Amino acid sequence: MNEKALKTLEYTKIIDQLTEYASTEMGKQMCRELQPSCDLGTIRQSQTETTDALTRVRMKGSLSFGGVKDVRGSMKRLEIGSSLGIPELLAVSSLLTVAARAQSYGRHEKSEEFPDDSLDERFRALDPLTPVNNEIKRCLPSEDEVSDDASPGLAKVRRSMKIVGGRVHTQLNSILNSSRTYLQDAVITMRDGRYCLPVKAEYKSQVPGMVHDQSSTGSTVFIEPLAIVKLNNELRELEIQEKREIEFVLAALSSQLMPYTDAILSDLSILAELDFIFAKAALSRHYNCVEPKFNNKRYINIKDGRHPLLNPKQVVPINIWVGDSFDLLIVTGPNTGGKTVSLKTVGLFTLMGQSGLHIPAFEGSELAVFDNVFADIGDEQSIEQNLSTFSAHMTNIVSILNEADANSLCLFDELCSGTDPTEGAPLAIAVLNFLHNMTCRTIATTHYSELKVFALTAPGVENACCEFNVETLRPTYRLLIGIPGKSNAFAISRKLGLPDYIIDEAKNQMEQKDESFEDLLANLENSRVTIEKEREEIASYKQEIETLKNRLQQKEERFSEQKEKMLSKAREEAQKILQDAKDTADQTIRNINKLAKSSGVNKELEAERTKLRGKIQDVDKKLAVKKTAAPKKAVSAKKLRLGDTVRVLSMNLKGTVSSLPNAKGDLYVQMGILRSLVNIRDLEMVEEASITGPGLSGTHTGGSRGSGSGSSKIKMSKSFSVSPEVNLIGMTVDEAIPVLDKYLDDAYLAxxxxxxxxxxxxxxxxxxxxxxxxxxxxxxxxxxxxxFGEGDTGVTIVTFK
Incomplete structure (x- = not known):
């Protein structure tokens, strides 16, 4: 990959940030050496690893690699038979401890949310050598200490040293108490590894022994009394034995590690790779990145891309694409409008994606695989561009043209600027046309109007602009593809206070075609703004219409519910009135019969009684029998299936089809506990899956109707609305049993x-x-x-026969 482009596009700054997230030195080195790949398979594998690591971090938290030391040198020493020192053994132990922690972190149960991923094999390949590691930890608690029980010999030597040391201190304390006037201080000190007493120089002859040292002033001499010389010699011999025992312990531990040098080096390599991969995941999480899709069609489509090095609170996301219907994109617009940032975003995203790093963009963004990325971008933009600047840029452009091919991405900022526009514009068109002819994916920024015309007329070339608000004199940093940009020099100058006569003079200096072209661009910009405003208004109207539609639908549903309730209530009241009338009429008829027997006017009374009963039955029929409405959704015999939900219009009941229609169109419908033979013309298809019953229709005296008695309807109405559970919490046993009985009856009927x-x-x-x-x-x-999941012991599940 082009090294100059890596620096120009600030890829190295991203790598520096990535390195900070790595914990191990080998992991940091892998981060520093990360380069974009040109192999699509390698790129996708690396992207998948980053995604899988990010998933693990989100599901299980971060994995710490602190404690991983580079032990490759120690392993070389083991291979040639050398023993390791305490720091080296502890470094190996620390590495194995991290390996055990990582192996435990890597274990998980396979599920839809957490399937096997690309990192599983690495975690499974770790070998923490737990028995050997535990032995090292037992023998070496710290770098400055070897445990007493590391070996039997070491424990014996240290016990002897404590005994001899105690005898030395006893002798010295005895001398110290008897010769206190001769001593400078009443303390016991060490010189050359031997116990001594600080004696005043004038009394050194009073304390027989060996002089080991003298103070800088000469007033104190450090004397080893003769009485403890032998004990000090014995203690010295024990210290030498202790050193030999420690060397023996280290040799034994080293010999235990020798067979596992390959496993330890493998652990080191795997942990370094995991550290590198999880560093990429941490960078992705920091910038809220996503995994980009990759294609081999040289198509780039970045959705809401945010340059990672800009302030996340201020950066404006851009949408940019190239390589589909056009391979050359010319971006125009005023300075500080975001053109350079757009160029750098495309180039940096390409480098990051090909390096296996996620990009800060919206889900579904696509990147292409390029063999090389070239960039001619000047970080310092000045209005005083001279020949030397032009020469430097042209040298870079020549180098790009010599190396670029169809699999390259070329980025040019202010192409061929810094020279006479009459020569610079044609030169820029020639350069872009050369790259366009070889189908090289190219994005260039410019102020030249000639390039805007070139983009409008040449096939496979597209204009784009960075939006600028002339009213506020501020760029919006939005990239608009398909619209050429306008420099807005005159408008900006007028806003800043430049007199109109100077602006008019400048316009007179412009060629007529240039002025017309700028006016055309201004009209296009005004039309675009108007269309966007109208589109926003239309979207707002659509949202408002949808809201009003939902409100109206809710009102209609509430009105229908209220209507049904009112009708049901009216039927119930009418039923009561009718029942009272019936009772009164029956009583009257019974009284008349009694009188008829005694008065002898039986025939006339019987006629009146028959007339009264006929009128009552007419009223009863009008109240009890509802007029059958025409079906809203006719039922087709061919489409009817067993189990379909239908409404029986004559009964106003919903039920399920339990048999298919015969030649006459008759079929059985199950309505709760009622199974009735109805005709297909009396059915209406409904979408509801549940069966519900209407209000009660009244009790008929004749008993000729197939709708059943009033009592059966009450049972059916109850069964249609039974809940799948009953809550008895807070009740006593006596209170709960009746409630439970009623509920189980209803549930069984349902x-x-x-x-x-x-x-x-x-x-x-x-x-x-x-x-x-x-x-x-x-x-x-x-x-x-x-x-578990059903309520545990707080719930009882009841199954019916």
Missing amino acids: HLPQVRVVHGRGTGALKAGVHRHLKKLSYVKEYRLGE
Whole structure:
């Protein structure tokens, strides 16, 4: 990859940030050496690893690699038979400890949310060598200490040293107490590894022994009394033995590690790779990145891309694409409008994506794989561009043209600027036309109007502009593809206070075609702004219409519910009135019959009685029988299936089809506990899956109707609205049993296969009472306590026969 482009596009700054997220030195080195790849398979594998690491961090938290030391040198020493020192052994132990922690972190149960991923094999390949590591930890608690029980010999030597040391201190304390006047201080000190007493120089002859040292002033001499010389010699010999025992312990530990040098080096390599991969995941999480899609069609489509090095609170996302219907994009617009940032964003995203890094953009962004990325972008933009600047840029452009091909991405900022526009514009067109002819994906920024015309006329070339608000004199940083930009020099100058006569003079200096072209661009810009405003207004109107539609629909539903309730209430009241009238009429008829027997006017009374009953029956029919409405959705015999939900119009009941229609169109419909033979013309298809019953229609005296008695309708109405559970919490056993009985009856009539009885845990008395009652019910097949997810022991599941 082009090294100059990596620096120009600030790829190296991203790598510096990536390196900070790595914990191990080898992981940091891998970050520093990360380069964009040109192999699509390698890129996708690297992107997948980054995604899988990010998923693990989100699901299980971060994995720490602190403690991983580079032990490759120590392993070389082991291979040639050398023993390792305490720091080296502790470094190996620390590495194995991290390997064990990583291996535990890598284990997970496979599920839809957490399937096997590309990192599983690495985690499984780790070998923490737990027995050897535990032995090192037992023998070496720290870098400055070897445990007493590291070996039997070491424990014995240290016990002897404590005994001899105690005898030395006893002797010295005795001398110190008897010769206190000769001593400078009443302390015991060490010189050359031997115990001494600080004696005043004038009394050194009074304390027989060996002089080991003298103070800088000469007033104090450090004397080893003769009485402890032998003990000090013995202590010295024990210290030498201790050193030999420690060397023996280190040699033994080293010999235990020798067979596992390859496993340790493998652990080191895997942990470094994981550290590198999780560093990429941490960078992705920091910038809120996504995994880009990659294609080999040289097509770039960045959605809401945010340059990672800009302030996230101020950066404006851009949408940019190239390589589909056009391969050359010319971006125009005023300075500080975001043109350079757009160029750098495309180039940097390409480099990051090909390096296996996620990009800060919206989900679904696409990147292409390029063999090389070239960039001619000047970081310093000045209005005083001279020949040397032009020469430097042209040297870079020549180098790009010599190396670029169809699999390259070329980015030019202010192409061929810094020279006479009459020569610079044609030169820029020639350069872009050369790259366009070889189908090289190219994005260039410019101020030249000639390039805008070139983009409008040449096939496969597209204009784009960075939006600028002339009213506020501020760029919006939005990139608009398909619209050429306008420099707005005159408008900006007028806003800043430049007199109109100077601006008019400048316009007179412009060629007529240039002025017309700028006016055309201004008209296009005004039209675009108007269309965008109208589009926003239309979207707002659509949202408002949708809201009003929903409100109206809710009102209609509420009105229908209220209407049904009112009608049902009216029918019930009419039924009561009719029943009272019936009772009164019957009583009157009975009285008349009694009188008729005695008065002898039987025939006339019987005629009046028949007339009265006829009128009552007419009223009864009008109230009880609802006029059958035409079906809203006719039922087709061919499309009708068993189990379909239908409405029986004559009964105003919903039910399920339990048999297919015969030649006459008759079929059976199950409506709760009622199974009735109806004609297909009396049915209406409904979309609801549940069966519900209407209000009660009244009790008929004749009994000739097929709708059943009033009592059966009450049972059916109850069964249609049964809940799958009953809550008895807070009740006593005596209060709960009647409630439970009524609920189980309703549930059984509703043909529910099983129900939940919620009684809670508590003291267990309510649960025991419920179970005792369930044993007595003949229609209960079985019952059991709830399992995990069903309510555990606070719930009983009841299954009906």
